Amino acid sequence: MNNLTRxxxxxxxxxxxxxxxxxxxxxxxxxxxxxxRKATTHDNPLAIQEE
Structure with a gap:
């Protein structure tokens, strides 16, 4: 990706x-x-609570 630069x-x-x-x-x-901050299932609805 030459068009994305940090x-x-x-x-x-x-x-x-x-x-x-x-x-x-x-x-x-x-x-x-x-x-x-700790990630929640609200951040990724596909994740399960254990993740």
Missing amino acids: IIRLRNAELWEYEFLDKKEIIIYFSITDLN
Whole structure:
């Protein structure tokens, strides 16, 4: 995936850049933040309680 690039990685966050292959002038930036909370079945409805 040449069009997806991680810009920065911190302990609890990442910043990514996505560039559309067919339209080079469109670039999207997004971040992922780890809130250090326990996952629940609400996060993934397909998971069972034991997971």
